[in-house]
Amino acid sequence: MADVLQVTAPADFHVHLRQGELSKLVTPHVYQGGFHLAYVMPNLKPPITNTDQALEYQAQLKSIDDRVEYLMTLYLSPELTPEEIRKAKKNGIAGVKSYPRGVTTNSDGGIESYDAYDAVFKAMEEEDIVLNLHGEVPSDASNNICVLNAEETFLPHLVKLHTKFPRLRIVLEHATTRAAIETVKSLGDTVACTITAHHLAITVDDWAGQSYHFCKPVAKYPNDRQALRDVIKEGHPRFFLGSDSAPHHTLAKSTASPTDPCAAGVYTSPILLPLVAHLLESFGALDKLENFVSGHGRRFYQSTAGFAPKKVRLRRSTSLVEKEWTLGDQTVVPFWAGKNIGWEIAQPE
Amino acid sequence: MADVLQVTAPADFHVHLRQGELSKLVTPHVYQGGFHLAYVMPNLKPPITNTDQALEYQAQLKSIDDRVEYLMTLYLSPELTPEEIRKAKKNGIAGVKSYPRGVTTNSDGGIESYDAYDAVFKAMEEEDIVLNLHGEVPSDASNNICVLNAEETFLPHLVKLHTKFPRLRIVLEHATTRAAIETVKSLGDTVACTITAHHLAITVDDWAGQSYHFCKPVAKYPNDRQALRDVIKEGHPRFFLGSDSAPHHTLAKSTASPTDPCAAGVYTSPILLPLVAHLLESFGALDKLENFVSGHGRRFYQSTAGFAPKKVRLRRSTSLVEKEWTLGDQTVVPFWAGKNIGWEIAQPE
Numbered sequence: 001m002a003d004v005l006q007v008t009a010p011a012d013f014h015v016h017l018r019q020g021e022l023s024k025l026v027t028p029h030v031y032q033g034g035f036h037l038a039y040v041m042p043n044l045k046p047p048i049t050n051t052d053q054a055l056e057y058q059a060q061l062k063s064i065d066d067r068v069e070y071l072m073t074l075y076l077s078p079e080l081t082p083e084e085i086r087k088a089k090k091n092g093i094a095g096v097k098s099y100p101r102g103v104t105t106n107s108d109g110g111i112e113s114y115d116a117y118d119a120v121f122k123a124m125e126e127e128d129i130v131l132n133l134h135g136e137v138p139s140d141a142s143n144n145i146c147v148l149n150a151e152e153t154f155l156p157h158l159v160k161l162h163t164k165f166p167r168l169r170i171v172l173e174h175a176t177t178r179a180a181i182e183t184v185k186s187l188g189d190t191v192a193c194t195i196t197a198h199h200l201a202i203t204v205d206d207w208a209g210q211s212y213h214f215c216k217p218v219a220k221y222p223n224d225r226q227a228l229r230d231v232i233k234e235g236h237p238r239f240f241l242g243s244d245s246a247p248h249h250t251l252a253k254s255t256a257s258p259t260d261p262c263a264a265g266v267y268t269s270p271i272l273l274p275l276v277a278h279l280l281e282s283f284g285a286l287d288k289l290e291n292f293v294s295g296h297g298r299r300f301y302q303s304t305a306g307f308a309p310k311k312v313r314l315r316r317s318t319s320l321v322e323k324e325w326t327l328g329d330q331t332v333v334p335f336w337a338g339k340n341i342g343w344e345i346a347q348p349e
Numbered sequence: 350m351a352d353v354l355q356v357t358a359p360a361d362f363h364v365h366l367r368q369g370e371l372s373k374l375v376t377p378h379v380y381q382g383g384f385h386l387a388y389v390m391p392n393l394k395p396p397i398t399n400t401d402q403a404l405e406y407q408a409q410l411k412s413i414d415d416r417v418e419y420l421m422t423l424y425l426s427p428e429l430t431p432e433e434i435r436k437a438k439k440n441g442i443a444g445v446k447s448y449p450r451g452v453t454t455n456s457d458g459g460i461e462s463y464d465a466y467d468a469v470f471k472a473m474e475e476e477d478i479v480l481n482l483h484g485e486v487p488s489d490a491s492n493n494i495c496v497l498n499a500e501e502t503f504l505p506h507l508v509k510l511h512t513k514f515p516r517l518r519i520v521l522e523h524a525t526t527r528a529a530i531e532t533v534k535s536l537g538d539t540v541a542c543t544i545t546a547h548h549l550a551i552t553v554d555d556w557a558g559q560s561y562h563f564c565k566p567v568a569k570y571p572n573d574r575q576a577l578r579d580v581i582k583e584g585h586p587r588f589f590l591g592s593d594s595a596p597h598h599t600l601a602k603s604t605a606s607p608t609d610p611c612a613a614g615v616y617t618s619p620i621l622l623p624l625v626a627h628l629l630e631s632f633g634a635l636d637k638l639e640n641f642v643s644g645h646g647r648r649f650y651q652s653t654a655g656f657a658p659k660k661v662r663l664r665r666s667t668s669l670v671e672k673e674w675t676l677g678d679q680t681v682v683p684f685w686a687g688k689n690i691g692w693e694i695a696q697p698e
Contacts (some may be wrong), residue, residue, distance in 0.1 A: 139554050141552065141554075141571035141574075142571075143571075144570055144571045144572040145571070146552050146553050146554045146570055146571055147553060147554050147557050148497070148553055148570065149570070203490065203495055204495050204496060204497055205488050205490075205495045205496050207557070207558075208496050208556070208563060208567055208610065209556075209560055209563040209610035209611045209612075209613060210609075210610040210611070211558055211560055211611075212607040214557060214558040218557055221493055221495055221497065221498070222490035222491075222492075222493045222494070222495055223493040225490075253607075254603060258561040258602075258672070258682045258686045258687070259686065259687060259688075260559075261557065261558035261559040262558045262559070262560075263558075264558060323607070333607045337607045337608065338607070338608060339608075
């Protein structure tokens with residue numbers, strides 16, 4: 001059993017870096033958590049819907065912490081045009097994120113049907129910009145759709161998009177179900193899938209009554225978690241880490257109100273690489289660590305950003321995860337607060 | 350559309366009345382919520398495992414509020430003997446409650462296998478004491494068992510018990526799934542089933558990130574909720590109200606800790622009859638109200654306790670549910686706090 005690990009240029013292909021004071025608190029945690037590349041989600045208020053906004057946001061993030069490369073995304077909305085896609089490509093924007101309306105944080109402007117976006121997807125396919133899908137349909141009790149089957153119900157949309165735009169690179173984000181894993185595996189090489197750290201750890205039992213473990217998509221059945229673990233253990237090249245690390249102020253996570261639910265999101269950035277190492281080791285996949293957190297994703301994205309081959313070293317640890325992180329009036333609580341992970345970053349570059 | 354309803358002697362066949370100061374706060378809420386009979390759960394600390402304890406607890410409840418009849422239950426545990434069952438019957442104890450170990454509040458002493466209890470069940474069958482089942486198996490990730498399928502996985506145990514003790518009256522408590530409804534319907538007249546008010550209202554989406562709606566069993570899929578509504582609308586005589594009203598101090602409900610889940614339970618007692626009327630009306634079953642909250646349960650339990658035919662009158666209302674109830678250092682938040690139910694009790698007897 002190795003006591004030291006080396007990982008080349010870890011890349012987190014799905015992360016929320018927020019705005020304002022919260023952004024100042026959490027953005028440096030990407031590097032602290034062992035990562036040199038952050039694929040940044042656009043669900044701000046207002047959402048990042050065009051290239052100029054994305055570049056401005058990227059500059060803000062760089063001014064907070066320039067040790068990390070930020071790959072930027074646009075929020076799919078009716079504002080987005082084929083012309084904007086071409087402009088985005090010229091300016092290094094990496095992807096476009098689609099949120100079904102209302103299913104997660106700041107998704108009120110999300111899309112309801114993909115049919116209106118054929119021209120945009122065509123332009124994305126031509127320009128080779130990635131489409132990132134939050135793969136859930138909105139809940140609809142009359143059709144028995146709820147948070148538990150929202151992802152599985154979405155999968156036919158993924159298949160349809162891939163069939164219609166076979167050269168469009170698509171990433172199904174934060175898969176949580178066996179059905180999603182099997183569907184992605186069944187599709188062509190232009191379709192990949194991110195998996196979070198926390199969905200490798202928790203099931204529905206862990207967020208039942210535990211708001212700090214509540215996120216969207218919600219963690220599902222033990223068999224679903226097993227499917228996520230198995231596809232990593234198998235070393236499938238189209239599956240890689242996207243942490244979906246999603247910080248919220250601790251007051252928004254502890255449910256204080258009997259009427260409103262808490263914010264959805266699990267925060268893993270500051271402990272991400274040690275946590276992933278710990279989890280992969282727990283199910284016998286530690287040898288897949290480097291490809292899962294770096295190689296597979298970088299190859300799919302054809303990305304060498306931040307790649308100048310920096311290695312991150314991990315060593316065995318008995319220290320405990322910090323209970324919270326604070327800056328000004330912002331406080332965030334990390335996943336596994338107060339617990340031992342078993343690994344720590346030995347040397348940050 | 351009627352503006353006034355009359356219900357004869359409402360009976361809540363599953364309620365938690367707690368101990369100490371909390372009991373003083375919540376016990377009067379049974380009557381306030383429109384009910385004249387409370388079938389009282391034995392999961393105290395320590396649990397009520399014998400007749401003497403049950404009678405002492407009953408006396409405490411009467412001293413708090415003597416307007417309600419309290420039917421008492423014992424907690425199934427290795428301490429329980431056939432002799433104790435006979436003593437319990439002589440002293441008016443109505444039932445024995447079985448909790449699978451570890452699945453809900455104060456269930457650490459719950460049972461792991463029914464085989465050891467054959468002699469006790471035989472005595473219960475002979476004495477005609479009811480067996481109340483918390484119908485969930487403990488979670489077991491290696492067998493894909495979690496809070497979502499814990500009830501369905503339990504059902505074969507119910508079938509087996511009924512087959513082995515066909516004259517033993519059994520109540521499957523707080524059913525939440527279509528599978529449970531169908532199983533109970535398929536069994537003989539000695540098997541009945543309680544349904545809570547809150548499971549007629551909420552699905553998994555409502556407790557995702559909302560700890561005040563977290564209870565055991567957890568609310569399931571929309572189709573499951575529909576099955577509960579349908580069996581009431583059908584007027585099936587072996588299905589009746591057991592609120593499982595389960596008060597916890599509000600600090601135990603709002604998840605303050607990143608490590609520990611909140612307490613499981615939804616508190617409906619103070620608003621119970623208006624709430625049930627509202628919900629039944631919402632799915633076109635208001636004409637089934639009296640049988641659901643009184644007739645069916647009383648006939649199954651052969652109970653006329655508190656029955657001296659008092660009627661409770663409900664009238665239309667625009668007032669809002671209280672946001673909390675407090676006594677001394679105890680504060681509880683009711684279901685639907687701050688919302689309008691549409692009915693209120695016009696005259697408490």
